[in-house]
Amino acid sequence: MTAAKPRARPGGRGRPSKAKGLDLKETILDAAEGLFARHGFYGVTTRQVATEAGVDTALIHYYFGAKRELFDAVFLRRAEILNQARGASMDLYVQTHAGTMTVEGVIEAFIDPLLRISQDGGPGWKSYFVLVAQVNNTPAWGGETMTRFFDPVVHRLVETLKIVRPDAAYRDLYWCYQFLTGSMMLALSETGRIDSLSEGECHSSDLEAVRARLFAYCAAGFETVIARQART
Amino acid sequence: MTAAKPRARPGGRGRPSKAKGLDLKETILDAAEGLFARHGFYGVTTRQVATEAGVDTALIHYYFGAKRELFDAVFLRRAEILNQARGASMDLYVQTHAGTMTVEGVIEAFIDPLLRISQDGGPGWKSYFVLVAQVNNTPAWGGETMTRFFDPVVHRLVETLKIVRPDAAYRDLYWCYQFLTGSMMLALSETGRIDSLSEGECHSSDLEAVRARLFAYCAAGFETVIARQART
């Protein structure tokens, strides 16, 4: 539980937030992010979040309203950044490889920003990816949220692949995207399961190892499915 | 919520269970399974389970003890069956393809039983797979349970693949297994996300479409990763 030192001054209630350069709102979001990622929405109480953030329960409601709105705020905070990074990565790839695009290149441009952010973006991002993975495969939970935020970049991926392989059927591309997303989300979740499974050969935190394999793995899958279905 | 008709007789308390051929215990497990799959462990209350099963709350504790034990009972009920089916499928494949095993064949023998059971095993199995997927990517939740039950068959997969491709490094095989598992679990969860994403081109409930693509997709990924790392 590792409660943070109570940020409250000994004196009393007051208004110290401007003094501290660090915004209390962000502190609450950080605490909530970590807890939601570990235990899910229903597995966390507002009091736990408050304790972890070193803050009174009422303050959470003051800033965010209901518990569900707090969750949404956690989700939205990084969603925009994520989308922008992926869009930029795709842009860059398309521009620099005008006539030489490959399936593997496109897939790398699609996935790599996430790996990079997870590695370099600070510890909050690790929790965030666990959260996204959770929302992603919870049917009828974040379905709408997921759609609103991540559909555009997925369509972008599919359309770009369609340029590289004009003979591919959309049906196949969407199915392959689903396979890809499952692998990617599990890798970003860093569940630690592969560590025990492989008896120390692999570590789920080793995203460099993921990078060295996942792009090629997915690309080969795409190529094969496209080729095989085209024959039918 | 769709509460089941109260299974309680109008008269009173009594002991009717033997009269009904259907065991009350199974009814409770069914209800719990569906609810846990949809909302997760913390998202479901014992009262909800009781209502859904048409049963008093205390009866749940009488049969299963604490809430967590109920969850474990739900998980265990089908785990054994699952393991046996997969083991048998692998056995059959190895025996009937002694000298002609392929990566794709092994993978099919590993995944296909799950798809088959999901299609033919009745509605409870669909919920169950959602549950397993949930447990699978919740770090430090069902880690131990997952290991106890599913490690053996995974090791079996890896060892069999090692026979087919003796030059493959274990490291690569485990990583590829992780990618495979992510795709497989998402497919079995039938989240419906691909339906809206593809605007009706694909349906996540269409496991036949999964079968037509997933084996080839994963096999190609394995082959490519093995070949590429071997060169290094």
Added chain:
DNA sequence: CCACCATTTCATCACCTGGTGAAAAAAGAC
């Protein structure tokens, strides 16, 4: 120096949570 206002805290509410103990009812043994 004072009135204002965003911020923070406290005290509390109505409700729900998992869980229990004892009584009631039915089934089976004799």
Added chain:
DNA sequence: GTCTTTTTTCACCAGGTGATGAAATGGTGG
């Protein structure tokens, strides 16, 4: 028919839940 055992129901508890209204605090503008 009675006695025992198993199953089911009822009533209830101690503690936790999300949420709120009002008071306290102190910086800011006048």
